[in-house]
Amino acid sequence: MAKKITLNMITQRSVEEGVGIVSGKMSPEYFEACSIIEMHDDDVQALGLFPNQLVKVTSECGSVIVKSVKGRQTLYPGLAFIPQGVYANQIVPPRTQATGEPQYSGFPVTVEPAPLGEKRKSTLELVQGAVGLWRGD
């Protein structure tokens, strides 16, 4: 059981995320749709995770706490998926290869069980917090 593994991350649309967006980014639908990560069973096992356990995902530019869930859309070992949006963008590298497009898909991340006590943050806390406007609630 590894404490930390390295995976290749992609971030894209999911229909739940779409419903979440139009329900509002502060809505519970958005929170549940986007603060998740899907990995292959082998990788989940390698990390020793139990279903829906929180994990910490770290990339070259930051980290985020998300919930590990089993999705319908199977990946292969080594590949991970977080729906596009607030949570994914905590870790998506902004490098654009001079095209304007950040590296939304295909960047290395390390995944480990979330440290004790660390929870998923709300979207407001993540974004307002990043720019110094978070007042707590």
Place this chain on the structure above:
Amino acid sequence: MVKKIENVGCPFCGVCCDDLVVTVSDDGKKILEVENACVIGSTVFHRAMSERHTLPRLRQPDGTYKEISYDEAIDYAAKVFHNAKKPLIYGFGSTNCEGMAAAAKVAEKAGAVIDNCASICHGSSFLAIFDNGYPSCTLGEVKNRADVIVYWGANPAHAHPRHMSRYSIFPRGFFTGKGHTGRKIVVIDPRHTDTAQMADIHLQVKQGHDYDLFDAFRTVARGHDIPAEVAGVKREDIIEVVDIMKKARFGTIFYGMGLCHSDGRNHNVDIAISLTRDLNDFTKWTIMAMRGHYNITGPGVVWSWQYGFPYCLDLTKRDIAHMNPGETSSVDLAMREEVDAFFNVGTDAAAHFPIEPVKRLRKHPWITVDPHPNMATEISDLHIPVGIVGVEVPGIVYRMDNVPVQYRNVIDPPEGVPSDEELFERIYERLCEL
């Protein structure tokens, strides 16, 4: 008596379904029912009236928002434009063409950079199209003629829920009376997506290696040999799919962010286009970008006829337009801290840009124009609410295949809330006075 409004366009994704039927209350103020929409479209209509602000909100020194009048907001916005050296107006995925034209007029007057969501989405497609062209068709051609469909790096089951039933897999068109059973569906994706569930063949390509796979396809199509495995896909499978493609009567490759967002960006799309060109030597093939929003095609179309460029328009010189993605693209401008004011219109950059450019943009005045609160409004200096296009404001939108669709409104915007077009026209007038 409730009113049933037919032929309503859905303001969410690039499929632009125009067959929605919306039932509104007798007084024309409430949306009661939506028929024919997918779950996302349905939610758009049902949630239209929730969490609406009807006046602009200005950030106070203590961090809270205070409501101000539209005139005050317009004055504030015009002054931000006027005082900034290089303001950036970005977004336009979710508004009408009339709004885009008015915003461009403001950008030209103020000397701003104006950009749209393609910058972080199908910009890779534009770059490839600039080099290689775009052999494409309208979605009705796919419906009526196509017998082979390839989804490459796209997941319409999630991003364009009615795409397969309206256009590409299930409809019985003029020459495709057998519907689904008369078509071969190939999905090429690193994941076994819900779209792949509907496919006859799923090639589980190694993420980020689509370019290699396209190259293998082209090589096989031209009758040459390839290694035993390319990009995680076995030679036999590649040969099988290429054979299917060459024997098609009419085929279409639909592609999405799998190509545009991965390493290689525009080169992935470029080679996809080259493959399509190659296949036209054997039979009829077209390729189509799966544009995400219901009118993200709009700014590309409108600004092309007004300025000659579809995105990343630097109008700061005021007398000539300049486009250079990588230099004049929003995320790059933000990362290089070249922008000193940011207008977020019909999008949510605070949620969809990586967080670092958001931080850098936030160091300067940030104004958000959007019907609803979102991440951008909650960190802006000024939030100006506007009417929802497709629900409260009519207008022309461009579908993913560049076909214009005339959208209607089913209810009116809340009292006093302008459309994007009206708002930008008023900002333009105020700017002329300054």
Place this chain on the structure above:
Amino acid sequence: MSELIVKNGFVFDPLQGIKGDRMDIGIKDGKFVETSALGNPKVIDAAGKTVMAGGVDIHSHVVGPKVNVGRLFRPEDKLFKSPLKRGNRMEMGFSVPSTFKTGYDYARMGYVFVNEAAMPPLHSPHVHEEIRDTPIIDNAAMPVFGNNWFTLEYLKNNEIENNAAYTAWLLRATRGFAIKVVNPGGTEAWGWGLNCESIHDPVPYFDITPAKIVTGLIETNEHLGLPHSVHLHCNNLGNPGNYVDTLDSLKLAEGYTAKNNFGREQVLHITHIQFDSYGGDSWRTFESKAEEIMDYVNAHDNITVDIGQVTLDETTTMTADGPFEHSLRGLNNLKWVNTDVELETAAGVVPYVYSPNIRVCTIQWAVGLELALFAKDPMRTFISTDHPNAGPFFRYPRVIKWLMSREARDATMKTFKWLERTIDATSIDGIDRELTLYEIAQMTRAGPAKALGISNTYGGLVPGMDANVAIYALNPEDMPSDPEMIEKAFSQCAYLIKDGVVAVQNGEVVAEPAKRTIWVDVKVPDNAQVQRDIYEHFLRHYSVGVENYKIFDEHVHNPRAIEVDATQ
């Protein structure tokens, strides 16, 4: 409103047979009036200058989806090729200018009416949006019919009345102006990657020949009595030896007479006929057959043509002739855009460089000029460049220069790498004819207006018509010895008056009077069969609902409808 008097100019108005008389032109409330009806007019001094009606362009690709994709996919058409802003809006682009630049540049040349060459009906809201953003000039747009499934089915069954009802419906649904036909049948075949090689080659599945499509549409057009005639882009365009197909197409008009209340006399207009006037059987033996073509055109007065002159520029080809564009891509291997449009048409766009170093290009250049110079009736042969296919529209003054000056043609020919081979393959070197200002007026305003069926409003200076006047700094009694001055004068008119408002002065835009969208509103008897067919096709085959397909009134900019009553 205001009164103007254009004083003392040399007036050329072929609609009235005025050949350079010095006279005054009166304008009041946006229309021409007798000078005696004026009280206190503002004076526009036209002494020593040429006065004509505002220019009328019968065929140009300026608004619409394929034009726009031509803009979108060619950033290089803007880079270092765009002027700095002078007027109200920025002006960008060279071969495919932005809509603002299009309006301004046409106005600078003294044009007031531009007929958009092809509108795919499904995209009509797009066309109308671009028309709205094209300042000053009035626009009409021609929907394409030659590959339309309704048209193919009706004409296959000889149902002219049904086709007429559908045509009227489509003109209204798209606010279109005329029946445009591009590569009839061939573009539907292109939906399968095929083409119709000749006018007798039947369309796959629909099993109708291009010849029958054309004659059926001519009959439809005359049945309705539309202002303009069928406007045809011939099959087999662009290929060596195609002049035989063109003659075949021209012959389809034999026996038909024009029926309309608009003064139109032709039943068939062949557009950019330069591209259809080639002999030889390969690029090696490529030669001009302009003389043979014009022998026929001159002898048959129910035909009009526009030349489609190659200007020897780097430009962008764009046409609904999908298969042709695909083959052009095969010739030069440049980027290629293609769009098949369901049930209706297709388009292809490919950049092209007409180089004076390439023999085929210089022969093409000669073909266009020969067509105009062999013309016996300048009221039936018009100047065009099929903008941007053979060259950008702002080269019209250069085309005029070539037609008016043998010296100018010689100067250009001296730049040809393969001059001797070009001379061998063409007749251009043996032609000394130089067109006169009167003939130019026939070919650029009076003739096109008459052929379009709008000569009661545009193309002349007759009291009652819209007051559109172009004044050029050319003195017919003292023409410049340097032909470059001809080009300069026509590029930067001394004045353009549109609807009685001075819009351009000394080549600069000084005002933007409101522009109009011109369309044709045809009344036909109710036709239940056609209504049913429309309902069925939209239900099953189109990807847009019929109620959203028909353009909403609010998206049509400042419309002016030409009414036609075909209810007999």
